[in-house]
Amino acid sequence: MSQTTTEDVLAPLRRAFANDAVKVAVMYIAIWVVFYAFGDHLGYGNSGILSLVRRVTFLAAVYGIVVLALNIQWGYAGLFNIGVAGFMAVGAYTVAMLSSPPAGSPPGLGLPLPIGVLGGILAATLVGLVAALPALRLKADYLAIVTVAISEIIRITYNSPAFSDVTGGARGFGNLPTSPVEALLLQDPTSPASEATSLGETVFSFAAEYGISQFAVINTLYTVGVLLVLLVVYLLLERAGKSPYGRVLKAIREDETAAQSLGKDTQNFKVRAFALGCGLMGLAGIVWFAMGPRASVTPQTFRPNITFYIFIALIIGGAGSNTGSVLGGALFASLLFEAPPMIRSIIQETFQVSANPGNLIEALIPIASGNLAPLGGFLLNNIDSLRFIGMGILLVVLIQRKPDGLLGARKETAAGVPLTADTRPDTGRADADAAAADGGETDE
Amino acid sequence: MSEDDAPGVADADIPDDVDVPEDVEPETMDSDVEESAKTVPRSVPLRVEGLRKEFGGITAVDGATFAVEEGSLTGLIGPNGAGKSTTFNCITGVHEADAGDVYFRGEEISGEQPHDIVERGLVRTFQIARQLGEMTVLENVMLAPGGQQGESITRSVLPGTRGRVVAQERELREKAWETLEFFELDHLATEYAGNLSGGQRKLLELARALMTDPSVLLLDEPFAGVNPTLEEKLLDRIHDLREQGLTFLLVEHDMDLIMQNCEHVIVMHQGRVLDEGPPERIKNNEEVIEAYLGGEV
Numbered sequence: 001m002s003q004t005t006t007e008d009v010l011a012p013l014r015r016a017f018a019n020d021a022v023k024v025a026v027m028y029i030a031i032w033v034v035f036y037a038f039g040d041h042l043g044y045g046n047s048g049i050l051s052l053v054r055r056v057t058f059l060a061a062v063y064g065i066v067v068l069a070l071n072i073q074w075g076y077a078g079l080f081n082i083g084v085a086g087f088m089a090v091g092a093y094t095v096a097m098l099s100s101p102p103a104g105s106p107p108g109l110g111l112p113l114p115i116g117v118l119g120g121i122l123a124a125t126l127v128g129l130v131a132a133l134p135a136l137r138l139k140a141d142y143l144a145i146v147t148v149a150i151s152e153i154i155r156i157t158y159n160s161p162a163f164s165d166v167t168g169g170a171r172g173f174g175n176l177p178t179s180p181v182e183a184l185l186l187q188d189p190t191s192p193a194s195e196a197t198s199l200g201e202t203v204f205s206f207a208a209e210y211g212i213s214q215f216a217v218i219n220t221l222y223t224v225g226v227l228l229v230l231l232v233v234y235l236l237l238e239r240a241g242k243s244p245y246g247r248v249l250k251a252i253r254e255d256e257t258a259a260q261s262l263g264k265d266t267q268n269f270k271v272r273a274f275a276l277g278c279g280l281m282g283l284a285g286i287v288w289f290a291m292g293p294r295a296s297v298t299p300q301t302f303r304p305n306i307t308f309y310i311f312i313a314l315i316i317g318g319a320g321s322n323t324g325s326v327l328g329g330a331l332f333a334s335l336l337f338e339a340p341p342m343i344r345s346i347i348q349e350t351f352q353v354s355a356n357p358g359n360l361i362e363a364l365i366p367i368a369s370g371n372l373a374p375l376g377g378f379l380l381n382n383i384d385s386l387r388f389i390g391m392g393i394l395l396v397v398l399i400q401r402k403p404d405g406l407l408g409a410r411k412e413t414a415a416g417v418p419l420t421a422d423t424r425p426d427t428g429r430a431d432a433d434a435a436a437a438d439g440g441e442t443d444e
Numbered sequence: 445m446s447e448d449d450a451p452g453v454a455d456a457d458i459p460d461d462v463d464v465p466e467d468v469e470p471e472t473m474d475s476d477v478e479e480s481a482k483t484v485p486r487s488v489p490l491r492v493e494g495l496r497k498e499f500g501g502i503t504a505v506d507g508a509t510f511a512v513e514e515g516s517l518t519g520l521i522g523p524n525g526a527g528k529s530t531t532f533n534c535i536t537g538v539h540e541a542d543a544g545d546v547y548f549r550g551e552e553i554s555g556e557q558p559h560d561i562v563e564r565g566l567v568r569t570f571q572i573a574r575q576l577g578e579m580t581v582l583e584n585v586m587l588a589p590g591g592q593q594g595e596s597i598t599r600s601v602l603p604g605t606r607g608r609v610v611a612q613e614r615e616l617r618e619k620a621w622e623t624l625e626f627f628e629l630d631h632l633a634t635e636y637a638g639n640l641s642g643g644q645r646k647l648l649e650l651a652r653a654l655m656t657d658p659s660v661l662l663l664d665e666p667f668a669g670v671n672p673t674l675e676e677k678l679l680d681r682i683h684d685l686r687e688q689g690l691t692f693l694l695v696e697h698d699m700d701l702i703m704q705n706c707e708h709v710i711v712m713h714q715g716r717v718l719d720e721g722p723p724e725r726i727k728n729n730e731e732v733i734e735a736y737l738g739g740e741v
Contacts, residue, residue: 236601243600243609244592251576251587258574261536262588263562263656264595272597320578416594416606416613419582420634 020323027327031056031334038342042349046211054220055293056338061226062288063329065233067314068322069280072237074311075319076246076414077273078253079136080144084281084310086151087124089302091282092290093158095120096173096297097166101190104175106168113177117286124282125275127154132274136267151304159299172298179291181221219293226287230326233280238322240276246414249273250320309336312395318405321412328405336391340383347380356381487514489660489691490535490566495544496715497530504530506715507544512660512708517682517692519706521699521726523736527715528695529571532664536568537561548660563590567658571665571695573645577638581629584637584648585620588655592616620655627651627681643674650678660691667696679705699736703727711735 035056039049066084073079099116100108111119127150135146158167168174178189185200196204196214207217240246248269251259259266289297309332317328356377357363363378379386398406413419490512497505505527512518520528533539535546537558546554548566576584594600594609624630627647632640637648646666653661663682667675679701682692696702702709703723710720713735719726726732 239601239606240597244586244594244613245597245600247579247583247587248595250579250583254576254578255574257538258570258576259587260558261538261562261568261570261574262652263559263567263590264587265557265559269595276597413580413583415583415586415617416600416610417617419580419586419617 023323024326024330027330028057028060031060031330035334035338035342038339038346042342042345047213047216050212050220051216052338052342054216054223056334058219058223058226058293059333059337060330061223061230062284062294063310063313063333064230064326065226065287065329066281066284066310067317067325067329068230068233068237069277069284070310070314071319071322071325072240072249072273072280073277075314075321075325076241076249076253077270078140079270079274079277080140081147081274081277082144082304082307082311083131083147083149083151083154084307085302085304086147086154087128087278087281088285088288088306089151089154089158089297089299090127091120091124091285092288092297092302093120093167093173094123094282095286095290096176099177100173100175101177106164106166106173106175108175108177113180113183116177117283120286120290121279121282124285125279128275128278128281129271132271132278136270136274148304148307151302151307155299155302158302168298170299172296172301176295176297177291179218179222179225179295181218181225185218185221222292226292229283229287233283234322234326237280241322241412241414243414243416245269250414253320312391315395315398316406321405323412324405331406336387340387344380344383351376488512489514489549490693491547492531492535493545493547495531495534495546496542497527497534497539498542503715505534505541508712508715508717509544510710510717510720512691512693515686515689515691516708517686517694517706519702519709520693520695520712521697521702521709522712522718525714526712526735528712529664531712532568532662532695535561536566536662562656562658565657565659566662567653567656567660568662569646569649569653569664569666571668573642573649575637575640575645575648577636579637580634581624581637581640581648582617582620582633585623585652585655586613586616588652589616589619590656623651623655626684628677643670646670647674647678650681654685658690660693661685662693662695664695665697666694667698667701675701 032053035053036049039052044052066088070081070084073081095113095116096108098109098111098119099113100106100110102108102110131147131150135143138146157163159170160167161169163169164171182189185196185203186194187197187200188194203221204214204217207214241249248259248264248266251262251264252266252269256266285302288294289301313328313332314325315328316332317326318324357374360378363375366372366374488511492511493509495505495508496503504525508527508531520531522528530539534541534544534554537553537556537560541554544554545552548561548564551564553561553564553566576587579587593605593612599605600609621630621633624633627650629644629647629651632644637645640648646669650661650663650666666678666682670678682694683705686692694702694706703726706723708720709723709726711718711726711729711732713731718731718735719729
């Protein structure tokens with residue numbers, strides 16, 4: 001009796017959870033709650049908790065955007081692009097060159113930001129096309145080599161002293177455009193400490209009542225903007241994926257010859273998917289690095305390791321699923337970048353770990369005498385390096401145990417209409433059409 | 445659809461149904477089939493002339509020349525390595541032939557891309573079924589039709605045009621269900637194609653090819669690995685479709701099957717056409733028997 005009632009309670013919950021929007025919302029709220037608890041436990045003030053949650057949200061959102069962009073290439077069309085960092089660099093550098101103030105060093109063109117952003121996306125798309133047109137005729141492995149090479153060529157070119165008048169060379173592009181939030185709230189957007197505009201005055205004084213600084217307000221509003229960009233990119237790719245276009249891309253991933261023999265011009269589809277993905281990577285590079293709280297356009301920012309983080313995030317979420325991409329990006333960014341230092345602080349505070357051995361040997365020797373504290377201290381102090389080892393282990397386990405991804409489904413249907421239930425028009429079972437319309441994958 | 449696009453052969457075209465009183469469309473193999481073929485000249489949708497394809501030092505196809513008649517079920521046989529599959533690949537643009545021409549409804553199609561050839565109405569299936577494993581059966585079938593508006597990103601994404609894409613998808617889904625019912629695959633519609641049995645994959649491949657709305661179908665060993673019951677079912681479907689006016693060229697190793705079902709048989713050996721004609725003639729050809737039973741393969 002009690003069992004049936006619990007099932008009755010759980011059934012609508014399970015149905016709600018099949019909805020993609022609910023999944024994403026639950027994931028984000030869970031991350032916020034966990035990090036709020038971290039901050040609260042460590043005695044951060046309102047401002048501290050806000051900036052912690054804001055940092056996690058920002059990383060989760062930018063990872064979401066770039067993982068979505070990679071998903072259309074790799075998850076849908078099976079195009080193995082490991083030059084993600086390079087395409088992000090093109091977007092970020094281009095917007096900096098176009099929209100930075102001409103007075104700074106290196107000088108920008110001072111064009112309005114929307115033109116700069118559009119230019120950055122177009123430049124990334126064009127570089128993607130230049131790479132794709134010859135390379136897409138190659139097999140997957142060779143495409144991977146070409147893309148990683150292009151990514152490095154882009155980085156080294158920006159790094160080169162020969163172009164340092166335009167790119168800033170190894171020191172990077174120090175003169176970055178101001179974000180729309182700064183332009184809206186500050187009288188002199190180039191200096192974060194300047195006088196507020198009338199709108200800024202209202203917002204800042206409201207925040208000040210909760211002890212939140214002007215600086216935190218700007219970054220928080222910018223992060224909300226990034227979340228909106230993520231939403232738009234998600235909706236765009238969700239529509240592109242759940243359509244005949246996405247269906248052909250998946251067919252190419254499964255078997256390109258079969259797709260050709262059904263009359264699909266696969267080369268054309270691949271080029272379009274690659275260009276779309278590269279353009280969105282450029283957009284991700286812009287919102288992530290060209291402005292906002294993590295603004296830093298230097299050649300070091302765009303090293304290949306960032307590409308591999310993005311791949312890990314996509315694999316965690318489940319390649320081939322847009323929702324999985326957003327979830328994977330959020331989970332990866334919070335777990336890898338923000339959670340370990342929090343956990344370290346909490347453990348250190350709770351257990352009073354004070355030992356601080358200089359190396360692994362010094363940490364291991366006391367174990368013989370039954371003293372585990374030095375090892376614990378060593379692990380905690382080196383959590384920044386160790387988390388990458390942990391990520392590697394997680395990746396190996398995931399690929400072995402859950403090749404379809406932890407959260408998403410590679411097998412998401414690609415059609416403009418639901419296909420999951422019996423949708424025959426003449427059988428009277430068509431009401432299943434409506435039930436499946438919210439994308440429920442009941443037959444998995 | 446492409447029958448209308450070929451003005452050169454329109455006058456010789458025999459309509460799909462029995463509109464022309466002289467021409468009795470053959471339903472089974474009997475002797476008057478050849479009679480009618482002789483008396484009424486039938487159009488030739490597919491013609492191959494002097495086709496040649498080399499791989500390194502091996503000449504897989506060495507000057508093959510043959511023609512496939514409208515509405516026929518033509519068999520293409522030959523021992524392993526005779527060049528049947530390579531011929532298929534050259535006709536459908538998967539390989540580029542080194543020499544020779546392929547004509548489809550009077551127009552030369554040699555060197556065209558596979559997808560262009562499909563658009564003309566010449567569609568093939570593969571010896572090893574190429575199901576798209578991580579897509580459902582219904583998705584597999586809905587992939588095939590040409591002219592899908594939603595294959596454009598902008599039309600799929602923009603609010604103004606998305607409605608039309610969805611409407612077309614709804615029509616496609618209806619047609620897909622009909623096709624799946626025709627092949628008795630409807631109970632598997634939501635199953636992933638990778639989970640189907642070998643025989644079901646062959647059925648799916650034929651269903652998918654049919655969704656492209658072809659006028660000539662090239663089937664590469666459609667019965668290989670298919671159990672007798674399913675083979676019977678597949679054959680029934682092929683005969684049904686032929687009655688609706690489709691033309692078939694069929695590669696097959698089962699001689700009995702070819703002799704009982706095809707009205708015209710082409711024998712290939714070492715890249716050349718050894719002989720062609722009605723089954724009776726092929727059965728009694730010494731060279732053919734030699735090629736299959738003895739000689740170097």
